[in-house]
Amino acid sequence: MIMQKEDFVLPKIRDKTKRNVQFFIPGKAVPKERPRVTIKNGRTWAFTPKRTVEWENTVRTVWDALVNVEKFTGPVVVDIAFYFYQKSYAPYVGRKDLDNLGKCILDALNGRAYKDDEQVVDLHYVKKFGASNLVEVSIEEANGHFSNRITVPVETHS
Secondary structure (H helix, E strand, O other): OOOOHHHOOOOOOOOOOOOEEEEEEEOOOOOOOOOEEEEEOOEEEEEOOHHHHHHHHHHHHHHHHOOOOOOEOOOEEEEEEEEEEOOOOOOOOOOOOHHHHHHHHHHHHEOOOEOOHHHEEEEEEEEEEEOOOEEEEEEEEOOOOOOOOOOOOOOOOO
């Protein structure tokens, strides 16, 4: 897919007290596939499948098109919504594993949106079905924020 600059939606600011970026990636998301291994001339070679490489390049192209967006240097909160085209409104889960869809996005943004995806301290994925194929990504400085989606009592040692 050849994308033009007008295909991208530029970042929106949600909370002026925290640095955040929200952007959209047009197209059908591809899950991270396992590396393939082959033997050539007696040597073992591992390679990433073509579909994964192409989708990661699409993600990077969209990030690189964002104007004046610097790499996050500290902990971040990431929310990713995957939208898949579906003709009817019948419930459908789909065959793409949500964790592998997210892994592909996080890996593609390594070295661009953040130094490494180990900076992600709060992560939320959602899979939705509707009128188009699209991925919505939101990255925000953590600034001491940790998810309140899961509330498990934690014992502290004094």
